[in-house]
Amino acid sequence: MSFNIGLSGLYAANKQLDVTGNNIANVATTGFKSSRAEFSDVYSASKLGVGSKTVGNGVRLAAVSQQFGQGDINNTGNVLDMGIQGQGFFVLSDNGSLSYTRAGAFQTNKDNYVVTSDGIRLQGYAADANGKIINGVLTDLKIDTSALAPKSTTLVDQGINLNSSADDITATFDPADTSTYTKTFPTKVYDSQGNEHVMDQYYVKTGQNSWSTYTLIDGRNPQDPTSTAPLSGTITFNPDGSVKAMTGSESYPTPDTSFEVKNNVFVLQGWVPAAKDASGAWVSNGSQGSASGIRLDMTSTTSYNTETARLSQSQDGYATGILSSLSIDSTGVMFASFSNQQSRAIGQVAIASFANEQGLEQMGGTRWKETFASGIPGIDAPKTGTLGGITSNALEASNVNLTQELVELIKAQSNYQANAKTISTQSTIMQTIIQMT
Template sequence: MSFNVGLSGLNAANTALNVTGNNIANSATTGFKSSRAEFGDVYANSLFLGSAKNGVGSGVTTEQISQQFNQGTITNTGASLDMAINGNGFFMTSDNGARVYTRAGAFGTDKSGNIVDANNNQLMGYGVDTDGKVVQGVLIPLKVDTSALAPKPSDSLSETMNLNSSAVAPSVTPFDAKDTNTYNYSFSTDIYDSQGNSHSLSQYFVKDNTNQWTMYATVDGVNPHDPTSTVPYTATLNFSSAGVLGTTSVGTPTVGAGFTQAANGKFTLTDWVPAAKNAAGVMAANGSAPADGGLVMNMTATTSYNTSSAVTAKDQNGYATGSLTTLSIDGEGNMFGTYSNGKSKTIGQVVLANFANVQGLTPNGNTGWRESASSGVPVVGAPQSGTMGTLNAGALEESNVDLTAELVNLIKAQSNYQANAKTISTQSTIMQTIIQMT
């Protein structure tokens, strides 16, 4: 019996103890992947097959320490920038330009708004263009932009409504917005100018005869072309006997500029931003403006049926400025910012990387890995694309260490160590006996 055999066994048992101890130590480390020591027996090489046919082995050697990339348990945290990968893939981070891959998705922001991990590595992903569309193929460090969302002036308003065909013409004339007895139905819509100021577009409807209605429109209670005028914008709506909107036309009062008809049921407000009163009480421009081309009012879906007058759908595309209030991430990695004005937009997309041989990745420490010649080059893509897993936002992937199994492995490694130590002790006793005999 050779001392080398027992010594190799001690080294192997010590390696197993180290691997098991490291697994146990990281059983609570987010995104940690357990390792396994793999051993192989050793035989002396010989040029003569006959001498090695029934040869005794020369001990054991550590062939490799392989990492087990099986899925860890996903636990919800509620934090908006915590992310867990359910399936294949790694987060891509940048360590001063060097790529580091990790399964630990505990991210936050630095003072500049960059999304970083605890080691200040920046999370990589796809950016967006000016229209808020993800630009795939170009990787950039992801960032949470906390600047205010620029306002958008209203240039489109779509309305779906019904005007009660059984209504009778008001008994009180002429029309007066302050007197509800002079009109049959009214409602208001918030619209926005170039500075994000909100204005109230009010529409009043008066039944003229069997199939004809007159619409009166004001912005902030006045005719915006001339706020001193008492005459609002007007339009005539004619309906067929089936209650479908037919021909329409705009009125021509003394003050009517800025309100035109583009087509039947479509009207354009080109000068709808009212002037404001200055300190002297004189009407003066407030510096804001309507959208280029004005505000197009689409009323083609208006009907006149024998049912209550009501607006059933309404949509306008303007909004005021807003500040970022919440951040959310979907299963495909799209990051959405929600703003105080109720609007939301895509601000980036998290990407994942995968490798042909994940066992070939080089451990980097801090629950990260680096690419190596054995791993192959990374395949980068969005979550849920190709072989990439799904992204779970507001959650973290726990260590995949099976603590019960590791404690069993610890006992086995300890027994192995003691047994190999016994072989060396026995060999020493035999050697001493032989020496004494001589």
């Protein structure tokens, strides 16, 4: 019996050495989770149970359980390197077969899909053309490198103060004569082909709390590039400096193409970009202007006794953009930045969690598969519920504690020697008995 007990001890110590050696071998493996050998004692039992004087039959390997503790997050400088800070696994798809990993060293393949080093695709949620994430449906994440289509300007939002103490001007407005207007503000606007134009707004103080405004695009009338006649409007203010009323010109060329006013917003109806023909004459540059016109939001306009100035300004148009950089936030949203200063979401990384991580089946490559024991995965966006967050430009290191593993080596070696001594002692006793016969 002692031989068998000693043999079981040798086997257990050998397995402990194997597990410890595997941990040490993977100390530099990204996303690796250390394991530990768990043992249980063995007793012979009859149908009615184990007797009170039964001697044990040795030891057996009960399980090799993985320790899913957090590994260190180390910066790498590669934007597609991602580490999970907290609970969860990246979801991978190999032709529809899902697996899970903590190793976030990703790259793009020739088709711009985000993949592991062995070509397995990262899963997540796609984004629509407006950058809205489409939640609920997993898909292969892809970095769209196509140009961002231009957008014509439809809204100019600005905060302007018109000096209430400025001198009144009675001269006829002439954009070439600075004495005929109080201030001018240029704004870049874009047509539907991404061409840049300059919209000039001129402000003229005509009386107490009363101002006139004139608008030109590229120095031409927005609806008729052959004319330099501006679209005009008026703004009157309350004694407290807030807008009282606004009116738009309906004198040129017809009322349906006027500088209309709606809720303190000048609406420059369907403007047409201007260009010069071969003879140098100004002509309409096609129909790529904004069909709905440009809304000039004057809601924030004031008239206080301080310098006439534009305090804030934004417009929603932009030229064609080329992908210039990529960033990933803590919720896994991938943002593409373009050469036209625009950015939009192009996808979101998904992560999975399991009720019983110990039930996952190891499949090599620092990956796991779902099993009945693990339960089905709960897949969602990072930082949802108990799911961890994403750290971009970084990787999660192995959680192996090398000092502890070296100590485990010493303990396993001692166990092996002690169990070998049990067998050696039993052999000596057997030799003594044989010599007695």
